[in-house]
Amino acid sequence: MSCSIAPTIPNSPIFQSPRHPSIFCKPCPSPSIIHGPQSPASSSSLPLPPSLLSSFSSSLPKSPLALRVNNETRSETITDTLLKRKRPGKLNIPVAGVSGFSLEIPKGEKERVEVVEFEGDGYSVYCKRGRRGGIMEDRYSASVDVNGGSKQASFGVFDGHGGPKAADFAAENLNKNIMDQVSGNLVVSNTGDCRAVMSRKGVAEALTSDHQPSRKDEKDRIEALGGYVDCCHSVWRIQGCLAVTRGIGDRRLKRWVIAEPETKVLKIKPECEFLILASDGLWNKVTNQEAVDVAHPMCTGVDKPDPFSACKKLAELSLERGSVDDTSVMIIQLDRFAP
Secondary structure (H helix, E strand, O other), X not given: OEXXXXXXXXXXXXXXXXXXXXXXXXXXXXXXXXXXXXXXXXXXXXOOOHHHHHHHHHHOOOOOEEEEEOOOEEEEOOOOOOEEEEOOOOEEXXXXXXXXXXXXXXXXXXXXXXXXXXXXXXXXXXXXXXXXOOOOOEEEEEEEOXXXXXXXXXXXXXXXXXXXXXXXHHHHHHHHHEEEEEEEEEEEEEEOOOEEEEEEOOEEXXXXXXXXXXXXXXXXXXXXXXXXXXXXXXXXXXXXXXXOOEOOOOHHHOOOOEOOOEEEEEEOOOOEEEEEEEOHHHHOOOOHHHHHHHHHHHHOOOOOOOHHHHHHHHHHHHHHOOOOOOEEEEEEEHHHOOO
């Protein structure tokens, strides 16, 4: 599971060792943490009745933030040949200081979330399931007003592979394990091929370097540990299977695939406009500068910045160029969190 984390905290963190979670989070105490989609529930789970969902939604306090989830659900029953399709309408869930909801599904059924959308205080997210099939494995997390500090926040995008469990776990728990404080800075850490790109006066600046087997230092590290790296159909892989060299999870490859992140620390200056965190579903088809060029007119120099539309446009651009992978894009307005 690849991830990219960007805490923007006057007491900014570098994260330590993680622990792991699931699609939509259940209501939890402050600070406000929003997670992307969850993995299927256990066999003891029951589907959430519409009446209960309506009652739960209406009981939440009003908020200026609005969670919009286009949740196209396809129920696949393993023990039966009958295919049931559920297509609920768009859910508009009010968000108070903390928000979240869970969808539990019966044993033998798979929850298929097509799109996850969220507009928060200073950031926006758009996640789109890829065309290759299966459930969405991308996840995200956002925590703002950490410890009551209006300039303290933490954000993450997590790209699951081989299932969403590691991404679920990281999205729910990584913020809890951010320990070390670096005063007045933006701290960006990554493992794998999720990427963080900042717009500095309209110029793209990559703040992370993808952990891929084609990187000489990563290739040398793996081979020194007795592993091997090869290229098949123009894709470099470790042990002939995995296209990233660092990540959370991947237990059978853990001898070579480490979870240790690379971290960059920098000051948020006036020319630092916005930060794009995205999974490789975007970066495999859209260059760093192209991403900034698309987002810039919607995020800077306008009366009403619209980072959500920029997120959506970037994801759609990737799909138009042939991406079949899950694509998650988060844009963070850095001036909102500048000291």
